[in-house]
Amino acid sequence: MDAHKLGIERAVFIMLVAGIGFFLLAFIGLGLTPWFNINHELKGHKKTQHVPLLTPLQLKGRQIYIANGCYYCHSQFVRPVADDPLRFGAVSKAWEYKHQYPNLLSTRRKGPDLTRESLDHPADWEYVHLYDPRMIAPWSIMPAYHWMFDGSPGKPNKQGRALVAYLGTLGQARKREMLAKGTLKKVFVQGIGTVLHYPYKGGRLMSPGYDHVVYFHKAPRIADTRSARARGKHLYAMDCASCHGATGNGRGVAAQYLTPRPVRLNAFRFRASFVYKVLYYGRPGSAMPSWVRAADAFLTPRDLWSVAYYVQTLHRHATVPPTAHAPIAKTAALVKLGGAQFATNCATCHGPKGEGNGVLATALTPAPVDLAMMNPSARWVYHTINHGRTGTAMPSFSTLPRKVRWAISYFVETLAKKPKDIQSAAAAPGKTVRIARLTAAQSSAHN
Amino acid sequence: MKRSETQELVAGESLIEPRLIKAHIAAAVFWLIYLIVGGGLLVAIKFTWPNFLGNIPELTWGRLRFVHTQTVAYGWFVDIFLAAIYYMVPRLTRVKLASPTLAWFNFYFYNTMVAMGVFQLMEGHNLGVVWMEYPSFINILMLISYAALAYNFFASYLRSQERNLYVSSWYMMSFVIWATLNWIMGGLVPAYIAPGIASAVVGGLFIHDLVGLVVTPLATAMIYYFLPVMLRRPIYSHSLSLMGFWSLAFFYPLVGIHHYYYSPIPMWAQYIAQGTSFMLFFTVYTVLYNVYKTMKGRWGDLADNIALRWLIGGTVFYLMVCTQGPLQALLVEQPLIHFTDWVIGHSHMALLGFGTFVAMGFIHYAWPRLTGNELNKSLSEWSFWLAFVGCAWMFIDLWIAGLLEGYYWGYGKPWMDSIVRLQPYWLSRTLSGVMVLTGFILVAINLIVTARAKQPATDSPAVLAGAR
Incomplete structure (x- = not known):
């Protein structure tokens, strides 16, 4: 047979050419060549200086x-x-x-x-x-x-x-x-x-070959509808409750091992846009990741708004902190005193209007909170002034007189920006009544 | 192969070492069942109940997964391949094994190494190279096994008077060389010599050489040997055999980089891998055309001949897996299916569907002839159909799961959504695995029952029928 004469059926030929030859050919062609290709590219590559040697x-x-x-x-x-x-x-x-x-x-x-x-x-x-x-x-x-x-x-x-x-x-x-x-x-x-x-x-x-990008920055805001809140509730249970607790009390199963502790969400009357912002960026210096970019998160803008609207509703679970059971009654004079004391004690970090932009703010990790957007209730402000926040730059101000502490707490409530959220959501046709009802339920829970 | 030669291959009982072959088959089937129970099944259950046996480090997902994959390749496959080599080579060369003592030593030594590998992996000693996870001292010691095999193997061919090499011999010769070279390359280069991405380049070659140059050649050698022997008819075309072999030898070593598509490996290498992967169509279709042409007019034999049925079942999976392979190795497919369960379905079809079924064909053919007793027919039927249906169920389940996973990721769903969505498919996969396992346990029972049956070996009707 011709093939035999050519040697392609002889043992030596098979072993040398098929066995060793083609294997080495592949190793040289698609093993060594790309390898040297990479080495050549990396030779004198300044970027490699950034690669740390592991300890x-x-x-x-x-x-x-x-x-x-x-x-x-x-x-x-x-x-x-x-x-x-x-x-x-x-x-x-x-x-x-x-x-x-x-x-x-x-x-x-x-x-x-x-x-x-x-x-x-x-x-x-x-x-x-x-x-x-x-x-x-x-x-x-x-x-x-x-x-x-x-x-x-x-x-x-x-x-x-x-x-x-x-x-x-x-x-x-x-x-x-x-x-x-x-x-x-x-x-x-x-x-x-x-x-x-x-x-x-x-x-x-900026990635080659990737064009169909989701525009997080310019993503349109979705309306605060019942279905959005239902989606938000689902996502909250999946992603948030383990740290922030099912009712937003900051006592999820993981909470006690995190420093600083997860925020007690139900103590605040958030602006939805602020919740969106935190979900988008995360909170550097805490365990709160960006829910847009963290590998395991990857929520869409729609999801972020849904969670934000649901988080707003958590305030109905708000409780009274044990230290703040007997507040001093709120008066105009007291709030005025609080304003002066806030400027003295708090503004360096939290900013004159409590927006988290004091002169020291950029130097702190985690950064001071934006009180105007988070809108905490006075009793929880009082609680935090008393105890500070472990793992943050917020110290305990328990040395201040009790009256001053309550004064600052009431003042902080006045810093809140007017919630436009409800208006914009209500602008969506056919949703007005439902939103109004929810808002009423919310406020009654608060009172 | 001429008709007369086919007869001689059937007859060459006096040349082989039946006890050695039986020992290797027994060890292989043991590893097969061990890797399913102690690896695959536990791992699959943990997809549904992640805390199952969770507090024991040795029994966590990550460690058992290594046990599963390593034992597939080096426990089950290498053992059964050695059995097949010891069965085929003396007949093809017409000479006895050069050193049965060395072969027996190798049997004990190699299986001890595999057992030690399982132990080491469970203890967390791991090289970290995909499919080459045994720690290096085991890799080095295993070279002794390769040397022992090579000695016996090549001694047979050197002493042989046979001028013509049969197709199976081509594949087996290359297998012995490829397996050794690949073993050295995989154990040495990615972990110690090639840094970073270059390590992935060589690692990719190693992964696919393990499938293409270790499992495929020996399984193909078995097909080329046992199909004519079972049918008592020569292979359809010698030219097609040649084309199939040489295209495998040339293209298979070049495809490995397709395991790391869109990684920082230079793009030209990825394009070449795409082209060579596509060329595998040619290899596989040539071989299978040859096989099915040989089967022409004899498909009815599948009804009675259980060994032939396993063998042909294996070739059907081979046809499917290698139609899928070149297509899914296209760069356009990769964004969707890479990293997903689709690939797991594909690799199961290659190793469990193709390799294992063909090897089962060998076992079912050889065992009655080695023990002199006929296999239990009812057990044979049950084991085949349980394994076959279980496999098909598993593959289809994993493909659907993989596509879902790919679309969930691609459409920008939160990560956890894909996990929650796939839960029913993982449960279903576990059940299909139980079905496959049941089939293989029945195979093991069948082999034990057959070996223990007290019938005089010489005048058994089965042997007489087989030798006719």
Whole structure:
């Protein structure tokens, strides 16, 4: 047979050409060549200076990450396609992976991509989530890693600390590089804090091949309808209740392990637009992530408004703090005194009108709250003045006379901006009556 | 292969080491059931009940998943491939195994290594290279096994007087070389030599070489050997066999980068991987055309011949998985299905559908001839249909789940929405897995019952019928 004469059926030929030859051809052509291609591109690449060498603890954390198969479900590369850049941040570049042996790119996503994880969540959040993911996300299917803790999320052992230290490095190199290059900026947002302004340009994400971008900035506001609140209620139960509590009392299952504690939402009569803003940016310096950008969140503008409207309704669950049971009666003179005292004690941080823009505000993490937009009830202001807020720059002012404390509390109530939310929502045809009813129910609950 | 040669292959009972082959088959079936129970099933249950057995580090999802995948490749497949090699090679070369002692040593040594690998993975010692998770000391020790196999394997061919190499021999020869080279490449390069993205480049090659140059060649060798033997008729076309083999040898090593599409790997390499992946159509269709032409007029045999049915069932899955593969390796498909359960469905169809079914064909053909007793017919029927229906159910379930997952992500739904939506599919997948497992447990029972049946081996009607 001809084929035989050619040798293609001879053992030596098969072993040398098919066995060794083609294997080596592939290894050289599609193994070594891309490899040298990458090396060549990275040679003298200034960006690689931003890639940190891991500390021994972080390296141990990486080993634990590998040992427990984290890389099976959590990929570590952001593709320039689909929802990747919007969900997980800037598209991955080859230089970011310098010093990685082996790579942890992964071929699977059961949980979110972790390339930019450290920009989404602080360590205390990671600890709670690692201890039992269902304390944060009730539907999560991630395993609980109890053995990395000595009994509670507040007490990580060496394994837990190492793993979280490693997670804290993910995304840092790219962040530094982008800050140095100016494509990422630190911007102070009033009442929110210093946020990283992500690589959007004119509302458009700067990623090649990605055109169908959701315009979060310019997203139209949706009306405050019953269906919006129902959607908000669903999302609140899924995403918020684990920290802020089902009634918004700030006592979710995860709350006690977070510093600062999650905000007691029902103590405030929020402006919806402010809730939207917090959901959009998150609160730097706390465990509150951005619900637009955090890998596991990714709510749409519509969802953010829905949650905002639902959070407004939580005030009906408001309780009276134990320390504020016997208030001093509110008088015009007292409010005036409060104004003067607020200017003395509070304005340096919270700003003259309580908008979270005092002279010290930009230096503080977390930043002072915007009292005008959050509109807390006087009793809870009094409570906070007494106790301060652990994990923030807000100290206890219990040394001030009781009268002054009540005076400031009443004054803070007057800082509230007029709620236009109800008007704009009512402008939607056919919704007026329902909104009015809800508002009445709300106010009666408050009284 | 001429008709007369086919007869001789059936007859060559005196050349083989029946006990060695039986031992490897038994070990392989043990690993098969172990990897489903101790790996796949527990892992699948944890999708629905994440706290199930959750407080024991050794039994968490991440560690058991390694046990599942590693035992598939290196426990079940390599063991059954060794059995097949020991069954086929002496007949093809007409010489006995050079050193049965070495082969027996290798049996104990290799399976000890696999068991140790399971233990190490559960203890959290992991190399971190996808599909190469055994810690390095096991990887190095396993090279002894490859050397032992290579010695026995090539000694057979060197001492053989046979001038013509049969198709299966081409595949097996390449397998021995590819498996060794791939083992060295995967264990060494991504974890120690290639940094960062280059590590993913080589890791990608390794992942696909494991499927394409380890599982596929040996499964194809089995098809080319056992199909003519079962049908007592030569393969339809020798030229097609040649084309199938050489296109596999050329294209398969070049496709691995398709595991990391849209990663920072240079785009030109991804385009080449896309092209070569698409060329696999040619390879697979050539082989399968050859197979189905050989089957022409004999499809009725499937009704009685359980071994043939497993084998042909495997080729049907091969046809499907390799129609799916080149198409889903197109860059346009990737934004939607990459990272999703679709790929899990695909890889299960390759290894569980194609590889395992073909290997089951070998087991069901060889076992009666090795033990001299006929398999229990009712158990055979039940095991085949449970496994077949269970597999089909699992694959379809995972494809639907994968598409849903992809669309949920692509339409910008919150992450948790996709998890909640997929819960029923994961439960259904677990049930399909139980069905497949039941089928394979029945296979194991069938093998045990057959081996223990007290019938004189020499004048058993089954053997006489088989040798006719």
